[in-house]
Amino acid sequence: MATLAGAQTTGYAGVAAWRTILEWLTTVDHKKIGIMYLWAAGAFGLVGMAFSLVLRTELMETGTVISAEAYNSLFTMHGSVMIFLFLLPIGAAFMNYSMPLQIGALDMAFPRINALSFWIFLFGGVLLAMSFAVEGGTASAGWTAYPPITLDSGANAEKPGSGMDMWLIGVILLGQASIFGSVNFLVTIFKMRAPGMTMWRMPLFTWTTMVTGLLILLSTPVLAAALVMGFIDRNGAGGAFFEPSQGGQPLLWQNLFWFYSHPAVYIMILPAMGIVSDIFGVFTRRPIFGYRSMVLALIAIGLLGFIVWAHHMFTTGGVFLPFFMGATFLIAVPTGVKMFNWITTMWRGSNVFPTAMLFSVGFLMLFLIGGITGVFHAAVPVDFALHDTYFVVGHFHYTMSIAATFGFLAGCYYWFPKMFGKFMNEGLGKLHFWLLFVGVNLIFFTQLLLGLDGMPRRINDYVANPGWELMNTIATIGAFVSAAGMMVFFFNVFYSLKYGERASDDPWEGTTLEWATSSPPPPHNFDSLPEIRSERPLFDLRFGERLADDEHYHGHAPSNGGSSSKAGG
Amino acid sequence: MRMQRPWRNRFGRFLLILGGALLAFLAVTPGALAQVALPPAVSDQGDDIRVLFFVLLGIGVAVFVIVEAMILWVVFRYKRKSDDELPTQVAHNTTAEALWTVIPLVIVVALFIGSLVVLEDIQSAAEPGEDVVEVDVQGRQWAWAFNYAVPLGTELAEGLSEDPAETEVLLRDSSLVQPFMTLKLGVEHMRVMAREGDVVTVVRAVNGTVPIRHGRGDAVMRVFNGTDTVAEGRMQAADNTPIVTVPVGTMVRFNIASSDVLHAFYTPQFLYKLDAVPGRVQTMWVRVNETGEFKSQCAEFCGRDHARMIFSVVALSQGEYAEWFAAKTPAPAEPIEGDFGAEEEVEAEEGAVGNPVRGQELFFSLGCNVCHGDRGEGLVGPTIARTVVPLDRVIEQYRQPFEAMTAFPPEEVSDEEIADIFAWLQTVERPPDDLVIPSKLAESLEAGG
Missing domain, CATH: 1.10.760.10 (Cytochrome c-like domain)
Structure with a gap:
């Protein structure tokens, strides 16, 4: 029932292939769009990783391999590609694919806008990639693009060329794609839930999708405004927004930029948190501990995320320090609540550890390091020492880059059978996990130490400090070990698509609705829906009778104390 | 139920070997161990920051060890024994949840208060009347200049507006003003071009500041470039490493400005950095407490040669500093009678193309x-x-x-x-x-x- 329509209608293979391509190009099916996001994000992630290998090769020893200009362009594009073209869209990929299935919806609320969103994203990504080809090369002002180095007027000695304009326009387009996507997610969650799927019965991944959608919707327009202002400043229209010689304020950009980009780190990490929450719920056979406090912590993180942007600017002198320091410290509290809830879910659980679960445990271990190092930055005096050193590079990679990537990889292993009806190879998966886990710690723990020793970020050479060579060499080795791990992953994807073991519709004994339909699901998602009485409808179906006497079972079902709901089906 | 020991399975053995290898590695590389903490501070402010850092490090390491141990414990201890095993379905516990909300909250509030105290301390200015060495730090692509300001002994007789086109300053007594001397009004550097009576004509020198309003009675300072250079340790494009010289024990006020793009004045041993933002002047107070030379560099990305924008802080004892300062300072300003500058006829050399x-x-x-x-x-x-x-x-x-x-x-x-x-x-x-x-x-x- 899930085969592609049209494939059988002709015996001529060329026409069939052409029709398949056309179908993917014109699809408005949230599952196909989600899978396209996944492929695109994966490809861009590979590009971003290749850039990082060049950067690490340059830093392995003192002396230079590539020019300073090339290094600056590459770290700019490493950040831009990884954030705008890998982490944000891979979150969108899973939110597209899984969220409508998890709430028992037919599709997204606005399927055509959903398709438009994907194609705008792809176009923006291609534009960024093409900026390498223009005269003067691509942007080289860092992914944060702080003026005045982005401006070709005023006292700036570097006059960035049209690559900078392409960067600005590309990111405007990517932001627009995000905004379209977020409206879609929100309306879908608010209006398209199946009967019985109350808010308090939504899977945690759906909750994170909702909070992420709100963050995108409220913050991205601010970034778009800043980007347009930057474009006006650059193109001689006399905006004088950021150019100091015309009375502009370079710090205005930083405020606007971080008003988006701090919430953006939660836009990247929250979906990953949602994925591992769902995975813990499945592979422990336990309800996620403190479901309601998980949701409240999520909302608290989202709210606090909007009032801490200036902690990126502590050393600029243009910030009211006590407020932003206090708000930043507070984020540790809801984050800690989530961490303890996850651990307690596994405590006394009936745990199994397929690759998806390994990556979820890896997420916890890495995210913890990121969280603790974040507290160092929250304390303003210590931040004065550590800001813009490799300590901050280590910190943010542990949180929003590596922990988030571990969450998303867990999602790949977890939902792959649903998407393609086949398992990913477990042996290769475990090899992937261990290579990546060891590799990223070699990279980023050494970077924490380098930062403590005072090595600033974004430098292409450190001739004056040969003592930093040892740690940098270790980090570079770690980068290649991680890359080897990712190669195993990409091989595994292609290998499993062709030779993977067939998976049943519900191979993991899932708890949420996406496992109640076929693998892969039909275009209309569901032929029938089970009764939804808790946030774990499939668990209730499988074990409900056995647990009828357990006083704790359903004790948590919050909305109407276990009385039957208007179930669909 | 028998407890599962970590070394009984492959996952556990791997982790143990990995951890052991890491510890062994750290133990045999003193260089690596030295990098586990911030560099020793050489200023009073840095010492305070270092104390706060170690408080955070202590709490951080404790949380790290406890929570990672909890994760590994639940992973190794609770494994599914049989396919039809069903664990407890306990889904929440108000006491536990309240505890792990309130305890972290108390910790971060305490850290917040502690950080505020340290912040207040490191940002506090010199006592009134205390000796202060004033250094105007100017970052530009891709070098540093360090100008020292000393009082000239006169003041503004009339306010000066913030109009950058205004170039005439009326001083109380202009006899000490000499041609091409750099004056400092507020945060602005102004180059003397001419004098007529007590009216001094200036050009606003590039020290990366916006014009600000000055009132009658504001002190006028004289500025001289005190940048030393050293050829050793030079990097590819920078011909020399600029040096800023400071005394030990005296409060130093660094006024940090930029003339082009963002930079950051960062000396790792001060444990302190501030950005140089075009259009702003930021103040960093430092009381250095150890002599020596401290390698420093720009910490805010500023374009192509950002990595080469290095400098050194040289801290001298009070006596040595006084000697250095005396050698560096141009002769004290001598009164000059009469006007000079714009009105004078220029005698261009014969055949010279320029003025x-x-x-x-x-x-x-x-x-x-x-x-x-x-x-x-x-x-x-x-x-x-x-x-x-x-x-x-x-x-x-x-x-x-x-x-x-x-x-x-x-x-x-x-x-x-x-x-x-x-x-x-x-x-x-x-x-x-x-x-x-x-x-x-x-x-x-x-x-x-």
Whole structure:
């Protein structure tokens, strides 16, 4: 029932292939769009990783391999590609694919806008990639693009060329794609839930999708405004927004930029948190501990995320320090609540550890390091020492880059059978996990130490400090070990698509609705829906009778104390 | 139920081996161990930050060990024994959840208060009446200049508006003002061009600040460039490493500004950095408590040669500093009778293409002095006094710089104006050979014939 329509209608293979391509190009099916996001994000992630290998090769020893200009362009594009073209869209990929299935919806609320969103994203990504080809090369002002180095007027000695304009326009387009996507997610969650799927019965991944959608919707327009202002400043229209010689304020950009980009780190990490929450719920056979406090912590993180942007600017002198320091410290509290809830879910659980679960445990271990190092930055005096050193590079990679990537990889292993009806190879998966886990710690723990020793970020050479060579060499080795791990992953994807073991519709004994339909699901998602009485409808179906006497079972079902709901089906 | 031991399965053995290898590695590399903490602080402010850092490190390491141990415990201890095993379905526990909300909250509130106290402490200024060394730090692509300000002993007789076009300042007593002296009003540096009575004509020098309003009675300071340089440890494009010299034990006030893009003044041993933001001046108070030389560098990405924007802080004992300061300070200002400057007729040399007086004016207003020194003697940039490079090649150097010089397009400085500067540079004295900072451009021209 899930085969592609049209494939059988002709015996001529060329026409069939052409029709398949056309179908993917014109699809408005949230599952196909989600899978396209996944492929695109994966490809861009590979590009971003290749850039990082060049950067690490340059830093392995003192002396230079590539020019300073090339290094600056590459770290700019490493950040831009990884954030705008890998982490944000891979979150969108899973939110597209899984969220409508998890709430028992037919599709997204606005399927055509959903398709438009994907194609705008792809176009923006291609534009960024093409900026390498223009005269003067691509942007080289860092992914944060702080003026005045982005401006070709005023006292700036570097006059960035049209690559900078392409960067600005590309990111405007990517932001627009995000905004379209977020409206879609929100309306879908608010209006398209199946009967019985109350808010308090939504899977945690759906909750994170909702909070992420709100963050995108409220913050991205601010970034778009800043980007347009930057474009006006650059193109001689006399905006004088950021150019100091015309009375502009370079710090205005930083405020606007971080008003988006701090919430953006939660836009990247929250979906990953949602994925591992769902995975813990499945592979422990336990309800996620403190479901309601998980949701409240999520909302608290989202709210606090909007009032801490200036902690990126502590050393600029243009910030009211006590407020932003206090708000930043507070984020540790809801984050800690989530961490303890996850651990307690596994405590006394009936745990199994397929690759998806390994990556979820890896997420916890890495995210913890990121969280603790974040507290160092929250304390303003210590931040004065550590800001813009490799300590901050280590910190943010542990949180929003590596922990988030571990969450998303867990999602790949977890939902792959649903998407393609086949398992990913477990042996290769475990090899992937261990290579990546060891590799990223070699990279980023050494970077924490380098930062403590005072090595600033974004430098292409450190001739004056040969003592930093040892740690940098270790980090570079770690980068290649991680890359080897990712190669195993990409091989595994292609290998499993062709030779993977067939998976049943519900191979993991899932708890949420996406496992109640076929693998892969039909275009209309569901032929029938089970009764939804808790946030774990499939668990209730499988074990409900056995647990009828357990006083704790359903004790948590919050909305109407276990009385039957208007179930669909 | 028998407890599962970590070494009983592959996952556990791997982790143990990994952890052991890491510890062994750290133990055999003292260099690695030395990097586990912040560098030792050499200032009172840095000492305070270091204390706060170790409090955070203690709490951080404790949380890290406890929580990672909890994760590993639940992973190794609770495994599914049989396919139909069903664990407890306990889904929440209000006491536990309240505890792990409130305890972290108490910890972060305590850390917040502690951080506020330290912040207040490191940001506090010198006591009133206390001796202060005032250093104006100017970052530019890709070098540093360190100007020292000393009181001139006079004040503004009339307020000065914030109009950058205004160039005339009325002083209470202008007899100490000498030609081409740099004055400091508030945070602004102004180059003296002419004097008529007590009216002094100035050009606003490039020290990266916006004009601000000054009131009657504001003190006037005299500024001199105190940047030392050293050739050792030089990096590829920077000809020399600029040095800022400070005394031990005295409060130093660094006024941090930028003349082009963002930079950051960062000395790891101060455990402190502040950004240099064009259009702003930021204050960093430091009381250095140890002599020595401390390698420092720009910490905010500022374009191509960001990595080469290094500098050193040299801290001297009070006595040595007084000697250094005396040697560095130009002779105390002597009263000059009569007017000078704009009204004087310029006697241009016969055959000279440029106007040296206009050239000198431009030399300072464009900020050439920041890198090349006030008389072209060379600082981080090469010596250009009486340069042997021909004028047409000099003009080319402005347009498309060889090595790390800022490019100047024709709309900022015309060919004629470059000729003026060139003409002035031919009138100044060239320093003795052992003090000349070699010009790579001149060398390449000589080598190429």
